[in-house]
Amino acid sequence: MGNEDIVRLFEEFAVLLELTGANSFRVLANAKVARAAEASTIDLVHLARSDPKALSNIDGIGGGSAAKIVEFVTTGAVKELIELRTQVPAGLPALLGLPGVGPKSVRLLWQERGIVDLASLESALAEGRLQGLAGFGPKKIQNLHDGIAFLKTAVGRVRIDDALVVAESAITHLRDAGVVDQIEFAGSLRRGKETIGDVDLVAVAANAPRAMESFCSMPGVAKVLVTGPTKSSVRMEDGIQVDLRIVPEHAFGAALLYFTGSKEHNVLLRGRAQQRGLRLNEYGLFEDDGLDAPQDRRAPLASRTEKELYEALGLAWAEPELREVRPLDEVCGHAPLVTVADIRAELHAHTTESDGSMPLLELVQRAKDRGFHTLAVTDHSRSSVQANGLSIDRLLRQIDAVREAEARVGGIRVLAGSEVDILVDGSLDYPDDVLAQLDLVVASPHASLRQAPDLATARLVRAARHPLVHILGHPTGRLVNGRPGLELDMHAVIAAARESGVALEINAHPARLDLRDLHARMAIEAGVPLAIDCDVHARDGFDVLGYGVQVARRAGAGPEQVINAWDAARLHAWIAARRGR
Ligand SMILES: [Zn+2]
Ligand SMILES: [Zn+2]
Structure with a gap:
């Protein structure tokens, strides 16, 4: 037991009190104790045992709360809390995990519609029973739909x-x-x-x-x-x-293989071993003598390294990123995957002109220091108001600044670009005559990320067909463990990209990783090139590259499929070709 248990205790109090409609003063008082316990450097459990009176001297902890802490520490429970729990359905607090849903909404759902957990909320939504509930308009109801789907996939990871x-x-x-x-x-x-x-x-x-x-x-x-x-x-x-x-040294490879998984890959490997009269487990690869004796008493045929094990099974080593639900002959001995060292260009970066924290010159210098041959400066467009997006005038002035920075730093090609918003109808945030003055256009969705799937698909398809666009940036707008993003018909978006010659971005930021692995693989299979971009905003912005590269590797991408891995001449020719130059 520690301070974190006390934090949880009072957080639960606050939530349950609010759900049961207690007055807001009591709710707030409990929330305050939770925050005080969280911020405290004193071991409150120890203090409750040794000097309980001193508890109420701590800022934010009143006499009543101090008594609860003492009761909790000495008996392991608080009677009042147990009593409160009986008044609230056990599954109700889980609804608070839905994005944008607070205790007030949950209380309404419970009191007015009899919803007691996620399952009953789901059926109420399916039956349209939330209609007419105060504050639950069509938009909020759509958010609930999305939130439930999201909660189901994200729990615990x-x-x-x-x-x-x-x-x-x-x-x-x-x-x-x-x-x-x-x-x-x-x-x-x-x-x-x-x-x-x-x-x-x-x-x-x-x-x-x-x-x-x-x-x-x-x-x-x-x-x-x-x-x-x-x-x-x-x-x-x-x-x-x-x-x-x-594990024993001689079994390190076998253990690493076993615990790396995936489960499906291991099943395939064990099946292959069986076909050959062998047995594979976390200790090694053994002759299958039909006995269940402890494996380590026998000498394994292979166990020390993963490579040895694959070879003993007649297979070439498999990159860990490929060890998913895929046939062994597809993943063992796969053509070389793209690596961080292959990436020589950053095509999506922000400066202090919009929401980046690096001035232009520093951004260019850092890209050069990383050994990149090309950097595209792509600040936000005018509709991204919170990101201080550039007006047309500011954008045109930035083109000159980029030319100047390129000349000053030297040794790196600097492209004047924009991360232009894909507006809700799929049109772009600058007129064509302005876009045509830029070297490179990344088009990304930032607002209206809860569109109906057919509208969202039409929006991205329209952007992909725009003749001045080079790259579709973070195409779904999803945030890992944060928001589901646009539900696109990815086949349609990829088909449009292929037709018009646009690349799809794998945004390398670990909060985005958008495209995700499966969609990146679909793009590769369709012959659509990928761009792995860091979406640089700050000094350490380039450091996320490895996450994006890993998504591309999981998709099976080699350097050939990733435009940032191409040499300068090839990349520049591809970029210029989109302008008919
Ligand atoms: Zn963006
Ligand atoms: Zn960006």
Whole structure:
């Protein structure tokens, strides 16, 4: 038990009080205690035991709340809360996870329409029973539809960048402590999925108990869930679970293969082993003698590295990003996938003119320092008011500034461009005679991201057919774990892009990763080129490149399919050809 338990306790109080219609003063008071506990550097649980009177001296904690904390710490529960819980259907608070839905709306749904959980909300929506409910217009009802679909897919998974930070700091900690000889992260993180369940680490350690002890006591561990000689699991302060498995050195490859997955890929590999009279598991590849004896008593045919294992199965090694639901002959020995080192151009970047934090010259210098041969400056267009989008006058002046910056920095081609808004009807935010003066046009949707699917598709198809557009930027506008974005008929958008010669962007920001892997694969199959862009806004903006590259790799893209991986002459010719130059 710790301060975070007290935070949760009072948050629950606040939510339940509001749902039961308590007066707002009481709701606020409880929310305030939660915030005070969260901000406190004092161990409140310890204080409640040692000096309970001192609790109410803490800012934000009144006498009544202090008594609740003491009751909670000494008995493990608070009677008043148990009582409150009986007044509210258990599934009701989950509705608060819907974007844009607060306690007031939830209370209305419950009191006026008898909705008690997500399932009953879904059927009420399907039956049109929310009609006439105050504050629930068509737009809000559409948001509820989207929100439910979204909640169902996003539960319990964290963004890849959050998981990667945790994995890398754990690995660094264990390496610096000198307690592991080999260590890698496995699982969906190694396969480069956009969201991750748990972080899986596989390691070799001469002294396993020491390694486990170091793992369980590393900074950021909130709770040790289980610990043993071969496996420990911890929950980090940000809620991510990390599992460490320690395996014998000779079985490292087999364990890494097994814990990297996917499950479907492993099933295919095991089937292949069976066909050959062999048996594959996390210890290695063995002759199948029909016995269920412990595997490690027998000498494996292969186990030390993944490559050895694939070879012993008559296969070439498979890139982890390709190990999904796909036949083995499609993924083993696949043509080389695009790498971060292949990327030599950034075609989507913002400066202080719109919502970037780098002035033009610094942006150009940083792109050059990264070894890029080309940078496109693409600030926002005039309709993106919150992003300080450029008026036509400002845009025309920026073209001159870009020419000047290119000459001043030297050694890098700098393109004058724009990230022009695709307006709600698919038209663009600048007239054609203005767009024609730019070297490169990225067209992106930013507003009206909850359009009906047919309208959204027509909108993007129209933009893709625009003769002055080079790249469709973050085509769906989705945010990972944030908002679903446009529901496009991606086949139609890709067909339009192919017809008109437009590239589709994989926006590399880990919050976007838009196009997503499946759609990027559809684009490749249709012969539509991809652009992997960082959508640079700040000094560290180029650092997200790896996430975008990983999406392209999951789609099976080689450098040939990615325009930023082309050499300067080829890329510039492609860009100029869109202008008939
Ligand atoms: Zn954008
Ligand atoms: Zn942008």
